Amino acid sequence: MKLALIELYIIQMPLKSPFLTHLGAVTDREGIIVKITDKDGLTGYGEGVAFSTPWYTEETVTTSLHMLTDLLIPLLKKQPIKHPEEAALLFKSIRRNHMAKSAIETALWDLYSKQLSSSLSAILGGSRSEIASGVVVATDSTIHALKQIEQYVEEGYQRFKVKINPEQDYAFLKEIRKTYPELPIMADANSAYTLKDLDRLKALDEFNLLMIEQPLAHDDIIEHAALQKEIKTPICLDESIASFDDARKAIELGSCQVINIKVGRVGGLYEAKQIHDYCFARNIPVWCGGMIEFGISRAHNIALASLPGFTIPGDISASNRFWEEDIILPEVQVENGFIKVPDSPGIGVDINEKRLKETLLFKKSFRF
Numbered sequence: 001m002k003l004a005l006i007e008l009y010i011i012q013m014p015l016k017s018p019f020l021t022h023l024g025a026v027t028d029r030e031g032i033i034v035k036i037t038d039k040d041g042l043t044g045y046g047e048g049v050a051f052s053t054p055w056y057t058e059e060t061v062t063t064s065l066h067m068l069t070d071l072l073i074p075l076l077k078k079q080p081i082k083h084p085e086e087a088a089l090l091f092k093s094i095r096r097n098h099m100a101k102s103a104i105e106t107a108l109w110d111l112y113s114k115q116l117s118s119s120l121s122a123i124l125g126g127s128r129s130e131i132a133s134g135v136v137v138a139t140d141s142t143i144h145a146l147k148q149i150e151q152y153v154e155e156g157y158q159r160f161k162v163k164i165n166p167e168q169d170y171a172f173l174k175e176i177r178k179t180y181p182e183l184p185i186m187a188d189a190n191s192a193y194t195l196k197d198l199d200r201l202k203a204l205d206e207f208n209l210l211m212i213e214q215p216l217a218h219d220d221i222i223e224h225a226a227l228q229k230e231i232k233t234p235i236c237l238d239e240s241i242a243s244f245d246d247a248r249k250a251i252e253l254g255s256c257q258v259i260n261i262k263v264g265r266v267g268g269l270y271e272a273k274q275i276h277d278y279c280f281a282r283n284i285p286v287w288c289g290g291m292i293e294f295g296i297s298r299a300h301n302i303a304l305a306s307l308p309g310f311t312i313p314g315d316i317s318a319s320n321r322f323w324e325e326d327i328i329l330p331e332v333q334v335e336n337g338f339i340k341v342p343d344s345p346g347i348g349v350d351i352n353e354k355r356l357k358e359t360l361l362f363k364k365s366f367r368f
């Protein structure tokens, strides 16, 4: 792919309002932007979606920076590649560190698509010109949740996800269902329960949720299979699926009926597409998860979600859901509940250089 330069930017931005789960609050988002320039001056962008602390997965911004600087970029320097898939396979010689790998692998996909003057959506096999948009409500107050849902309904979102835990589940959902009996609602527990909570979880069946996401441990697929036999609500796995093999095993075991595919969590677009293809062939719906990310990662998610198996609106909301001003131009916009899939080369958005500069903490360059 004739790489000439890789630049890493660490940026930081406050969220418009805190994102609360039982695992803690996200008020400020740090992230890594990867820019790869080839010998013809074409550029590809990727984003590292690890958080500042390891509350969601084991990676952090600092571990990602270490992996990129000391291992992944040196690997790419040593081994020239012709296609992003070769990078994905090359990176398998390093265990896990999926978000670090994805940061650079996604930049290679953007660059590769631009080298072919094709949209990333087309390169991945996308079949949709627009994707349905869903949004997440993450608060510890029922009143606030109702207000947010009201606003998001007005903005046209097509699927609503609320965060739940044993302190905020039955009564919380009952209140929401009272106002919105028919709304497409799902709940995400981020591993707040164990099998001891079986009765609590069974009780949620009455709310007709689209699905319940990751109720049990972040690394479990055995107990989720046991739980799925006991509850009617479909289980969707997020944290438990870190790879294609994890997805295959979870489906074989009956641990879930739906999969949330996050590019960063599974190590890049190659792995994400493999999971999609496997699920699509078996009629298992998938949707694209979110990481409170900036526009570069959102743009990659939009391309991925244009694939035919993404039949449920994902956590791909507008730039203005989290940010006063995003780092891409144009920003991600939701119109009548849909986001347009760009047909211009690559991810189809430009970097907002002014915003990048304003939010920049640190920059590092690697010449090839």
Ligand SMILES: O=C(O)CCC(=O)c1ccccc1C(=O)O
Pocket: 056, 135, 136, 188, 190, 238, 289, 290, 291, 292, 293, 315, 316, 317
């Ligand atoms: O809309 C988004 O970007 C994020 C949605 C979200 O729920 C989330 C955000 C950060 C970390 C984990 C999760 C999750 O899906 O569990």
Ligand SMILES: [Mg+2]
Pocket: 188, 190, 213, 214, 238, 239, 260
């Ligand atoms: Mg989740």
